[in-house]
Amino acid sequence: MRKDSPLATLTNITPDTLLNVPLICSKQALDNNELAGWFGHNIEKLNIVATYNLIYNASFFVEEGFGSALTLDKLVSMTEDNNLCFKPLTPNLKTNLIMVWKKYQVFSKASETFLNELQKEFQNK
Numbered sequence: 157m158r159k160d161s162p163l164a165t166l167t168n169i170t171p172d173t174l175l176n177v178p179l180i181c182s183k184q185a186l187d188n189n190e191l192a193g194w195f196g197h198n199i200e201k202l203n204i205v206a207t208y209n210l211i212y213n214a215s216f217f218v219e220e221g222f223g224s225a226l227t228l229d230k231l232v233s234m235t236e237d238n239n240l241c242f243k244p245l246t247p248n249l250k251t252n253l254i255m256v257w258k259k260y261q262v263f264s265k266a267s268e269t270f271l272n273e274l275q276k277e278f279q280n281k
Contacts, residue, residue: 157224159241168246171195176203178223180214183207185226185251194249215240 157163163173171194181204185191192199203223208214211227218225219239225232228251229242255274263271 157241157243158218158221158239160239161224163224163243164241166243169243170246174224175201178203178205180204180206180208180217180223180225182211182226183209190251191226191249194245194247 163169163177166173174195179202181191186204186207195202205223206214206217208217208225211225211231214225214227215232217223226245227242229244232240232242234240234242257271
């Protein structure tokens with residue numbers, strides 16, 4: 157959300173605080189019905205003004221004041237010179253993420269290291 161939004165003064169965002177707010181939501185989250193459980197019966201009362209596939213693009217709409225975006229933390233830069241801020245949802249909203257890559261892909265050294273570390277991390281769980 158923008159730093160000058162009334163929501164920016166809150167510590168956490170609850171389903172009820174979003175009922176009259178213009179929202180920009182992930183198309184994937186809406187298609188997969190990931191938000192319905194968190195919003196409960198209020199999902200039909202939401203004012204969804206736009207959807208996005210890339211949060212980077214949606215952040216421009218937020219900056220221009222079209223609404224507030226629902227997104228994962230740390231996906232949009234929140235520097236001092238940026239006019240945006242992030243507030244967590246309460247209760248927490250968790251989502252599943254999927255990592256895919258081509259089976260016989262030739263990776264750069266950095267990409268290969270990243271993939272190996274990711275695989276090690278998930279083997280430990």
